[in-house]
Amino acid sequence: MDLLTVKDLSFTYPKTEHKTLDGISLRIRRGGFYLLCGYTGCGKTTLLRLLKPELAPFGALAGEIAYGEEFGAPPAPHEIGMVTQDPNEQIVTDKVWHELAFGLENMGLPQAEIRIRTGETAGYFGLTDKFNSPTAALSGGEKQLLSLAAAVITNPKLLLLDEPTSQLDPITAMTFLETLARINRDFGITVILAEHRLEEVFSMADTVLAMDGGRLIACDTPKAVCAALQDSRLFPGFPTAARLWKALGAKGEAPVNVREGKALMREACGEKTLLFAPPEKEKTDAPAVLAAKGLWFRFAKDGADVLKNLSITLRQGEVFSILGANGVGKTTLLQVLAGLRRPYHGKIKLNGRELSAYKRGALYKNGLALLPQDPKTVFLKDTVRADLADILITQGCKKEDAEKKAAEAAARMGVTDLLDRNPFDLSGGERQKCAMTKLLLTEPAVLLLDEPTKGLDAFSKRQFVSLLRTLSAEGRAVLAVTHDIEFAAAVSDTAAMLFDGELLAAGTPHAFFRGNTFYTTAAARMARAHVPGAISVEEIAEAIAKAIAKAQ
Amino acid sequence: MKKRMISLIIVLIGIPAVILLGATVFSGVKYVYFTLIVSALSLAPFLISFEKKEHTVTYLVLIGVLTTLSVIGRLLFSVVPAFKPVSAMVVIAAMYFGPEAGFLTGALSALLSNFYFGQGPWTVFQMAAWGLIGFFSGLIAHRLKTSRIFLLLWGAVAGVAYSMLMDIWDAIFADGTVMLSRYLSFLVSSAGFTVMYALSNVVFLLVLAKPIGKMLERIQTKYGI
Amino acid sequence: MKAFGKLHPVTLLVYFVMMLAFSMFLRNPVTAGLSLLGSIAFCCTLTDKREKLEDLKFYLPLSALIVLTNPLVSHNGRTPLFFVNGNAFTLEAIWYGVFIAGMIAAVLLWSKAYSKIFTSDKFLYLFGRILPKTALILSVALRYVPLMKAQAARLKDAQKTLGLFSTGSIADNLIGTVKVYAALVAWSLENAVETGRHMKARGWNAGRRTAFSTFRFRFTDAVFLAVFAAAGTLLLLAAAKGTLYFGFYPAPTPLPTDPISVSAYALFGGLAFLPFFTETEESIRWTCLRSKI
Known part of the structure; x- marks a missing residue:
């Protein structure tokens, strides 16, 4: 029997018609590193949360989740670890050492054992210096590492991660993901990671699960999933190397990282260096x-x-x-x-x-208008509609006019159907659109x-x-x-x-990214030797197509 | 219900009894201690009965957050002296979660805010004062929810009561004994504050009571608690 | 790290409660003076220059106010200096005012030292043993203080660019702050529910719970506690026998100087200066050690 088997799982939230999960069947091997990908709203959060009994959402559930024999029935809290997006809501104590000890305290372990385990875990995660710090003093990346450490410390059999790096910068995110891969490797803890930023993480996983509209549309190795989904609407979010592979005709195995992408470039271009002229932009003399x-x-x-x-x-x-x-x-x-x-x-x-x-x-x-990092801070009211009206009224608009104007602005931005929602219930993308709508009213x-x-x-x-x-x-x-x-x-x-x-180095994106080694796109890194100056998959493909046409 | 009756009996009968006992039998002993013992006595039954009951973790966290909100309010509104949402938040907690939650929010707000404004023997007294405001607000929660005017009046009364209670402490603390003249002088000198307390309670209850009720309702349907 | 603060929370709590209680309880000018001096010395080791200056600005006027107002509300005493509205303004009342001012300052300063030394984690540790659930609420509340402060600042910044706080007048400021506060409430409640679920997900309430702490009870703590117990008992006995009694009205009684009182003074002085000595000893030792590095 596998670690976990999901059979024909469907789920519907209260007061809604459509199924958030629709007939998901899935087997999770012991020790695997699973990447769960899909757009916001595809049901990946719901699926992950259903696997963790205490965080399971309320609603109508059909189908079956069967846990392996190593789990208690039902699984105990410490047997499944979970890390979510927002570090602030999952950290529950005010000191780092206490956060680490929290799960162990709840298991009722003796003091001496907790002392040793918190100490060694802090060491493994590089949190020794912060052991006595208040959790509020940590950076975002450190907070996520702490959450991971606090989940791992109880020796879980399964780790669930719901977009844990979405609030982190790319470098901190990589540190986090590498630590995660190391845990999977060193301790054989099974990992299911939901992510939408796939560039680096895709080649880390041994199995990719792709979801769309509440259904599981693929479950295979990363390369096989690339091949299977090259025409799906998910593909534009896949790693640059894979997109380049498709743009060049999808021959052979799909590359999933920059190294493999470079090999593909060598294959396509041989030893030649192709010319690429960046699009000329007219110099503007706009004021x-x-x-x-x-x-x-x-x-x-x-x-x-x-x-x-x-x-x-x-x-x-x-x-x-x-x-x-x-x-x-x-x-x-x-x-x-x-x-x-x-x-x-x-x-x-x-x-x-x-x-x-x-x-x-x-x-x-x-x-001037400023969109802050956390668009939640733009909203003051309990519906988007009230918020849009509120800013108009603050600006001296009459109440009746405000409602009308707000509705017009929403229509222009395509957020009319979000008007009566609570800003807290929106997805990241929806919330940002509404925040922009509010800003544009000024x-x-x-x-x-x-x-x-x-x-x-x-x-x-x-x-x-x-x-x-x-x-x-x-x-x-x-x-x-x-x-x-x-x-x-x-x-x-x-x-x-x-x-x-x-x-430093203000210039057109082509001039800017061409000169950089680290601060540049994945496509530019792959293109460097053969199509210097190109910074996107489309540009590389175009240059290669032109070269082929010329040769014929 | 039975537990609530016991707490009520202790508050309404036990405390005056201790005061009376202190005033007659042990008349030589210091009033500061009496005040502290009385305050501690009024805290104990609530805390003990609370510890023994079953609670969901969400309920505990919500009370914790309401407590922080009242203390943060004290910081946010520091522009206007004595214009603080603390009592209002305590009343709101009591309104929607009952006397026990009101008591805890009140008592813990005092404790928490003194981590930032300075702990001292007065913490115990302040905890009891705010705790009792919360407790009594919880007992009349139904009236507070149905009648807005009653709610605002109650807010004003709570503000005045809090100010007068704290003056008792200051007077006893200063003299170690009850001196009416001292108390009256404190009452007069803090009259401005008393008015501000009452006023800020009315304003905050007017602005916040309903929206917070709505938010709690929303959370209830969203998370099914 | 402060040397005195390294003691076990129980030891510290016993000490502070003792000092506060004796400062308020022993109505004797000598013990009051010792308590005041001890608390001043201790606070001096805990604060920097700026804070010392601020304290001075607070305590001097406060003491002056108490000294001057006491004769206005208390007309006891044998030696009238002058009359206000037919009420005597007496010398004894001034002396008593000085005494109260000293006592209040001492209590406030001990409380200040307590606040600095007895940090929230120590408090939670003790509290958590007696009242675990209440302690949990308090620890959640403490954790949310910095979170909410930061969120309030972000909200305020965001709303400034959206037209709130636009004139800088008090009314505008107040309206803006109320709106920001309401948004903060919504954010906090939303987060609270999620935090609660995460606590449950990490096993809270699943059964018997250990209260882990990084504090250790050392031999020094045992010694200190034994000393406190002995000194406390002796002082209580002395006080109960009435030897330390000192009255201000109608005229000051003679200062008790019998052997019991004098030894009580010495004992109390030792207690009051204990933290100061511990701190000084530690810093001297540290200077020596550092010279060897």
Whole structure:
């Protein structure tokens, strides 16, 4: 018998008609590393939570989940570990050592044993320095590692992870995933990981489970799943190497990481270097909307400088993205530009007038708008409709007009059917669209976006890119700070890197990504030797197709 | 119900009895101790009966969060002196979760906020004062939910009562004995605060009581608790 | 890490309760003075320059206020200095005011030291043994304090750019803060339910529970506790015999100087300065040790 068998599982939430899970059958081997992928709303969270009895959602359940003989009946809490997206809601105590000990305390283990196990676990996860720290003092990545450590410490037979890295930057996310792979390898703990950012994780898994619309549409090795799903709507979210493989005609086995992608490039191009000319963009002489010059900023009088003599100009209709590592001051820069924090030196001008010359109310009407990292903070009311109306009323709109205007704005953004929902019940992508709708009601000339693609799946991301392009065509300027290199490459007119308080290498995305080794797209890394200058799968495929056509 | 009766009996009969006993039989002993013993006595039955009952973990966490909310409110509204949502949150907790939850939210709010504003012997007294406000609010929860005017009046009364109770402590603490003149002087000097307490309770109950009720209802249907 | 704070929570609690109780209970100028000096010395080792200055700014006016107002509400005493509205303003009342001011300052300073030393994790450790459920609520509440502070700050920033807090007037500020507060309540309740489910998922309430702690009861703790018990008993006996009695009204009684009282003073002084000595000894020893590194 397997570790876990799911037979014909269906699930419907209360007060809804459609089945969130529809006839799922599945066998989980002992010691496997399973990747569960699919777009937001495909049912992967529901499936994972149903496997963990204490977190199982309420609703109508049909079918069967059978646990192997190593589990108690029903499985005890410590036998199945779970890590979810939001580190803040799953950490339950205020000290790191206590968080580690929590599960063991609940098992009623003796003090001496808890002391040893917390100590060695802290060592394994690199949390020794933080052992006596308050949990609130940890970074996002450390919090997720702590949650993982606290789940592993009870020696579970099964680890369930629901998009554990969606709130982390790529480098921290990799550390987390590598630790997870090590646990799977070192202790043979079975892992089921739900993720939508597949670039790196795809080749880590030994089995990929793909879900769409509540059904399990594939369950096989990563390569086999690529082959099976190359025409499905999930494929655009798959690793770049696999997408390149498809673009080049899907011959042979699918590559699933950059190394294999490079091999594919060598096969396709031989020793030749193909010419690729990046699309020429006309130089715009659009007027500058937001211009900052010589900004210096620090948080405390005797603290370190976060911004050092930083200058930036944002033109009408320009989409500008700033990349940079964690803690480099990207959010701070946005807050300074938005007028929320004051630089101690330097000038910021909006439409030629200094920020300080605006009254605060005037600055945020037809002026600046900021989408914060957590779009939940944009909402104040219990329905989206009330929230949209609220901001209009704050701006001096009459109540009846406000309702009407809000409905119009929602229709324009395609969120009409979300109007009566509670902002907390929306998915990441939906919530972000509603937050943008609210921001746009202030008719901003400049949109400042803080990590706008955090937690979005590939589908919502593409929608968001086209939304930003539309806004830019309307003449609005957009400045996004982001970790998401692929997003920056797809959306920007200008890209730059923030490092040590300064902006480095501002230029067109092609110029910018071509020059970088780390801060560049997976496609550019694969293309480097054979199609230098190309930064996306489409560009590589186009260059190769042209070369083939020429040769014939 | 029986347990509630016992707590009620202790609060309404036991405490005055101790005070009377203290005033007559042990008249030499310090009043500060009496106040502390009385406060501790009013805390004990609630805490003991609470520990013995079965509770879902969600209920416990919700009370914890309501407690933090009342303390954070104290920090958020520091712009206006004495304009604090603490008592209002205690009343709201009692309204929707009953006297026990009201008592706990009140007592623990005092304890928690003193981790930030300074612990001392007064913590015990403050815990009892806010705890009892929560307890009595819970006993009349039904009236509070049905009549808005009654709720606001009760909020004002709770504000005044809290201020007057704390003045008792200050007076006893200062003299080690009950001096009416001292108490009156404290009452007068803190009149501004008393008015602000009452006013802020009314405002916060007016603005928050209903929405929070709605939020709790929503959580109930969403998570089935 | 403070040397005195390294003691076991039980030892610390006994000490602080004793000091607070004796400070309020022994109405004797010598013990009150010792308690005040001991608490000042202890607090000096716990605070930095700025905090010391702030404390000075708080305690001096407070003490002055108490000294001056006591004669206004208390008209006992044999030596009237002058009359206000026909009520005597007496010398004894001033002396008594000085005594109360000293006692209140001592209690406040001991409480301050307690707050600094007896951190929430120590409190939870003791509390958790007697009242586990209440302690759980408190620990959740403590955990949420920094979370909510951060969330409130984020909400405030986000809403500033959405038109709240736009004029900077008090009314505007208040309306904005109330809206932010309501949103914070919604966020917290939502999170609370999820946290509760995670606690259950990690086995809370599944059966018998260990209360794990990183505190250890050492030999030093036993010694300290024995000393406290002995000193406490002796002081109580002395107080019960009435030897330490000192009256202010109508005229101050002579200060007790019999052998029992004097030894009680010495004992109490030793207790009051114990934390200060522990701290100083530790820092001297540490300086020596460090010179060897």
